[in-house]
Amino acid sequence: MALNANDRAIARFTMLGHALVHWFEMSIPIFLVVWRDSFDGSIALLGTVVAIGYALFGIGALPAGILADRFGPKRLVLLCFTGMGVAFLGIAASSSIYLIGAALVCWGIAASVYHPAGMALISTGASEQGTIFAYHGMAGNAGIALGPFAAATLLIFFDWHLVAALLALPALGAVIYGLSADFDTTAAVDTDVDAQDEEALTLPAFLTNSRHLLGSAFLVVFVLVAFEGLFYRGVLTFLPTILQGLPAMSGITLAAGLEGFSPGDYIFVGLLVVGMSGQYVGGKLTDRIPVERGLVAIFAILAALVLVFVPLSSGGIGVIIGLCVLLGFFLFAIQPFYQVAVAQYTPPETRGLSYGYTYLGEFGFGAASTSIGGFVLGSYSFGVFFAVLAAFALVGSGLAMLLVVGERRIGFIQRYETEPAD
Structure with a gap:
């Protein structure tokens, strides 16, 4: 089904936003090497400075969701564009690691x-939510790949201060475009949720809305997303290191000029690119199959892939590439399913708060996988690490199964209409 004009406008606006967020997010690690040389700081200090910015990226999602319900999502996204651009201009003007830390905050x-x-x-x-979530996810993956590529390429030719300023320019363009973008933010619901009264910002309102959300089926979705976040962050954080340590990588010789790169780096980038197709297919499938059953299946597939990764990786580079292609596809194909599930299990008037909790789980609680994975890899084998990831995925699959049976057997399961009202 072709998208209507309103859906197309929302798709363009949100695709731009998703790509831009990850453009900035993934370019930050590229600066770490030059910052270490410029400020003669320890990697621990630099890592802590970056970690604070990333932590706020997840923790801030909850209050951001409240603000989205109060002031409307378009205004919040425009402020996001502006704030990210100004922050990178602040990085460009920084003369110490502490000023960089303030800009990253x-x-x-x-x-x-x-x-x-x-x-x-x-x-x-949006009326065609599955399709737009698919395009939206693909745009995010494009930002994940292009951000570090642009930063690394520009740093070859320019000083890092100028590079940070150049990376901020797309945010300026996004603000200009967003101010002229025209779409109906409530076309898919029968209530006016574009902005609520001032009570939406009060503590009693927050507690009341949170109690209603977490006393409903959304609690299952929230915990499910947290386990997906644990799996997702664990894979993206440690897979490059694991790939470098596989015996099959030691026999590969790269072309002249590429000696500083590992073959595993290229395979990992390929995984992220394949993720674009996973986002698209996953989004389209949410319009065709129940999201609960899709979540059960994809979580189970992810568990199986990580369980067989170590034993099958001994089969050679071709098998490793095949495993990473499948892992990249399903790692990102699952995201449109839980994004649609949030919409189906929450009322429209608290949708911003709902997604605030969702991304607190994804990026906030999911970040714990970095500590868990580091401990496991430091104390045990790759196989144990992948078994822990499989456990995360199997818990997610079980929670999704609870949603499958819950409509018939559990009184608190309630779904909400997400199609346009007549």
């Missing part, structure tokens, strides 16, 4: 706004 706060506001916009404004 600003970036984390601004970036945290996007996911709850952008998801809320799609869920209340």
Whole structure:
């Protein structure tokens, strides 16, 4: 089915936002090497500075969701664009690692706004949600790949201060485009949720809305997303290191000029690119199959892939590439399913808060996988690490199964209409 004009406008706006958030997010690690040389700081200090910005990226999602419900998602996304651009201009003007840290704090706060506001916009404004979630996810993967590529390429030719300023320019363009973008933010629901009264910002309102959400089926979705976040962050954080340590990689010789790169780096980038197709297919499938059953199946597939990764990786480079292709596809194919599930199990008037909780689980609680994975890899084998990831996925599959049977057997299961009202 072709998208209508309103859906196309929302798709363009949110695709731009999703790509831009990850453009900035994934370019930050590229600066770490030059910052270490410029400020003669320890990697621990630099890592802590970056970690604070990333932590706020997840933690800030919850208050951002409240603000999206109060002021409307479009205004929040425009503030996100502005804040991220200003933060990178602040990085460009920084003369110490502590000023960079302050700029990254600003970036984390601004970036945290996007996911709850952008998801809320799609869920209340778009009629073909599955298709738009697919395009939206593909755009995010494009930002994940292009951000570090652009940063690394520009750093070959220019000083890092100028590179940070150049990376901020797309945010300026996004603000200009967003101010002229015209779409109905409530076309998919029968209530006016574009902005609520001032009570939406009060503590009693937050507690009441949270109690209603977490006393419903959304609690299952929230915990499910947290386990997906644990799996997702664990894979993306440690897979490059694991790939470098596989015996099959030691016999590969790269072309002249590429000696500083590992073959595993290229395979990992390929995994991220394949993820674009996973986002698209997953989004389209949410319009065709129940999202609960899709979540059960994809979680189970992810568990199986990580369980067989170590034993099958001994089969050679071709098998490793095949495993990474499948892992990249399903790692990102699952995201449209839980994004649609949030819309189906929450009322429209608290959709921003709902996605705030969702991305607190995805990026906030999911970040614990970095510590868990580091401990497991430091104390045990790759096989144990992948077994832990499989356990995360199997818990997610079990929670999705609870949603499958819950409509018939559990009284608190309630779904909400996400199609346009007549």
